[in-house]
Amino acid sequence: MDYSRVLNVMWDEGKARGAFVFKKNDILTTPFRWIVFVALSARSRDENTYKVCKELFRVADTPEKVVALGDSTLGKLLYSIGFYREKTKRVMGLSRMLISKFGGEVPGTREELMELPGVGRKTANIILNKVFGKHTLAVDVHVHRISNRLGWVKTKTPEKSEHALLELLPKNLVRKANKAMVGYGQTVCLPRNPKCKTCKVKEYCKRIGLLKLD
Numbered sequence: 522m523d524y525s526r527v528l529n530v531m532w533d534e535g536k537a538r539g540a541f542v543f544k545k546n547d548i549l550t551t552p553f554r555w556i557v558f559v560a561l562s563a564r565s566r567d568e569n570t571y572k573v574c575k576e577l578f579r580v581a582d583t584p585e586k587v588v589a590l591g592d593s594t595l596g597k598l599l600y601s602i603g604f605y606r607e608k609t610k611r612v613m614g615l616s617r618m619l620i621s622k623f624g625g626e627v628p629g630t631r632e633e634l635m636e637l638p639g640v641g642r643k644t645a646n647i648i649l650n651k652v653f654g655k656h657t658l659a660v661d662v663h664v665h666r667i668s669n670r671l672g673w674v675k676t677k678t679p680e681k682s683e684h685a686l687l688e689l690l691p692k693n694l695v696r697k698a699n700k701a702m703v704g705y706g707q708t709v710c711l712p713r714n715p716k717c718k719t720c721k722v723k724e725y726c727k728r729i730g731l732l733k734l735d
């Protein structure tokens with residue numbers, strides 16, 4: 522399998538079709554902004570998370586400033602995001618711990634990141650990948666779904682997909698694979714009704730779990 526070719530096509534297609542993951546962002550400029558964005562993005566559309574973060578970062582973009590806001594003001598700023606109560610606690614909790622345990626800085630190892638409230642393996646992988654340039658795979662629903670449909674892995678959970686893909690892909694393709702699959706999942710290989718007929722990698726895809734094309 523020519524993984525590089527498939528990922529390049531996915532990358533170009535996702536970009537050409539305006540996938541959110543390729544949009545230029547002017548707000549994720551520090552490790553703290555990244556970790557807040559990822560903490561808020563669970564079960565929320567990236568576009569909405571982006572909007573809410575933009576408002577939040579206007580008034581608070583460091584752990585100290587977030588803590589100074591207090592729960593009530595932070596909650597009001599996050600109100601329009603899904604599960605805002607839970608996320609308010611998460612952002613406040615991780616800001617407090619960053620101050621008390623890490624001198625206000627976002628730590629650079631998976632173990633330390635996963636000590637932060639609400640930070641699981643996926644969030645840690647995103648931060649390691651985006652902020653620290655590590656070859657981690659942040660397997661979200663898109664990456665898990667597409668790699669199974671393609672037949673590259675046969676796994677039941679994102680974490681198992683992460684391990685399987687890390688074994689399968691050459692190291693130099695890991696970071697590219699993440700963004701390419703997310704962009705493709707946002708625009709072509711959708712969760713429901715994937716656009717298989719016009720898909721430019723269909724000749725490489727086993728379409729596992731999908732009905733036959735007409």
Ligand code: SF4
Pocket residue numbers: 667670671709710711715716717718720721722723726727728731
């Ligand atoms: S052929 Fe269909 S299932 Fe396979 S990658 Fe393309 S859109 Fe996804």
